[in-house]
Amino acid sequence: MTTTPTSLAGRAAGLDADAPLGHVRERFLLPQGVVYLDGNSLGPLPAAVPPVLEDVLHRQWGTGLIRSWNDHGWWDAPARVGDRVGRLIGAAPGQTLAGDSTSVQLYNALSAAAALRPDRSLLVTDPDHFPTDRYLADAVASRLGLGVRRIRPADLPGHLAAEGDRVAVVAYSPVDYRTGELHDMAALTRAAQRAGALVLWDLCHAAGALPVRLDALGVDFAVGCGYKFLSGGPGAPAFVYVARRHHADWRPPMTGWNGHADPFGLHEEYLPAPGVGRGRIGTPPVLSLLCLEAALSVFDDVDLDQVRAGSLSLTGFFLHCTEVLLDGLGFEPVTPAEPERRGSQVSLRHPHAFGLARALEARGVIGDMRAPDLLRFGVNALFTTHQDVLTAVTCLREITATGAYDPSAHGAGGVT
Ligand SMILES: Cc1ncc(COP(=O)(O)O)c(C=O)c1O
Known part of the structure; x- marks a missing residue:
């Protein structure tokens, strides 16, 4: 027929x-x-979203004023919303933080990942990666004195065979933003780590669209946005995932006061907060975070x-x-x-x-x-x-x- x-x-x-x-x-x-x-x-x-935003504006901000940082959980929102995203990307609690933009999170995470492999001199990214990922790989490499290799995911195993011992980080997206091609996250993660490199995934086109199992795959770092499949609204906060095994050692370069171990102690020197919390930089975008949090209720069941x-x-x-x-x-x-x-x-x-x-x-x-x-x-x-x-x-x-x-x-x- x-x-x-x-x-x-x-x-x-x-x-x-x-x-x-x-x-x-x-x-x-x-x-x-x-x-x-x-x-x-x-x-x-x-x-x-609209009823939650209405409440946040009129009751929490309008009436609660500065008290709402504590009374309505504004201060904890980056970690709380991060964990909620974490449930969608296979991350156990305490490893995902929401806030800032994907580009900022990417710069922080890529820099920190590269610094965890100080004896290696190359970053690998995809020539077809979204522009911000390519630009920031170049920026991080130039700041740290590294080289960049633009290698398509399909060519990664061959590349690693040639100079895998020099690769510090492989930074890819599971989905090509132009063609929609889905790459094999598990195989690429394994290949990179077998060569001794760390892996950073940009999940902008995957989070909320398909099951992602960061913990199970043993991924090192991930970032993603809140405004695509998570429906968190225009310019919604992004997220960063840092695997627990890196919590003691990762050093994000943006050492803002929010990521301090004791932010209200107003100390002379920066002392990083424990865990993924040191990924915080400045005052979080509370309205956007609470908007994203409400949006994520779509995924509840x-x-x-x-x-x-x-x-x-x-x-x-x-x-x-x-x-x-x-x-x-x-x-x-x-x-x-x-x-x-x-x-x-x-x-x-x-x-x-x-x-x-x-x-x-x-x-x-x-x-x-x-x-x-x-x-x-x-x-x-x-x-x-x-x-x-x-x-x-x-x-x-x-x-x-x-x-x-x-x-x-x-x-x-x-x-x-
Ligand atoms: C893979 C990927 N990374 C990053 C971004 C955007 O980064 P930002 O949220 O900082 O604008 C996009 C936007 O479409 C994207 O597709």
Whole structure:
């Protein structure tokens, strides 16, 4: 039987009816008439957030004033929210801290990791890594007098065979932010550590999207953001994970007063707080932390293996719809077809990606694009439906087939 748009609609309805996490969609305030496929850049607003923020603003800040640092747990929020993220990334309590931006956490963690291998002279990063990861690897290397090697994850074993004894840190992301390719975290962690290097994972595109098992894999350091799959809001605090075995020895370079063992002692000299707590720098962004904390309640009874299964069903259906509906229209899927190599997005190459993304958005289908020619569609099994996917691909087919977009439009994809 050939697949037709009608049978795709039936299939989408059946898959949505059977989706074990279908009820979780109600936990988000999604605007009517919008198909949102950009939660891999900015997660949508969880319904739990506005009442909490209202309380934080009016009761905790407005009435409690400075007393709320203690009375409402503001001071402890970085560790408390960190542990809550830790549950989603396979980290036992006391190893994850929330606050600052991913870039700041990355700089701190990468510097500290490199300093734990003082006899080694190289940092390894991915040539396709997100720009901030590449720039900061260069910055850390230049400050510490190290070299940087840009090695694709697939080429890591060969590289380690050649000069693994010089590698201090391997810093990768499990998911390629452009193509959505998922790398094998377990195998890469093992390979790097067997060569004596430490491993730092950037979990921006993995935390909340798929099960991550940092403790079980023996990962050394990790960072990630709070605003993508964790839906903590624009500019939400990031997080850092430091494996317990490094707690006594890691030395983050940003020695702010919040990371002092006795911050209110106002001592002459810096003395690092125990554990992951020394990763704190300055006064934490309390409103954003409490917003992220409320957002994380979405995950309270959610099994990340089910999120992963739902995500694979959505991306698999997306690729199938692409095959059926976009054939001959100039699209090339760059996201791997093999489920074990797919993150939680589908990327399609098309020479007019920018104009198409604009035209989709005008019709209420929000994805994004990455220059020069990639359309990106993020799915999140907590709120994306197969019907959303079918609507998006059908819309893409219509605007492409009828030329209802500006083929001369070019741009860099904008914010996110
Ligand atoms: C892998 C990765 N790292 C870092 C960032 C962003 O860093 P920051 O949160 O500091 O802006 C992104 C943003 O998309 C990302 O995809």
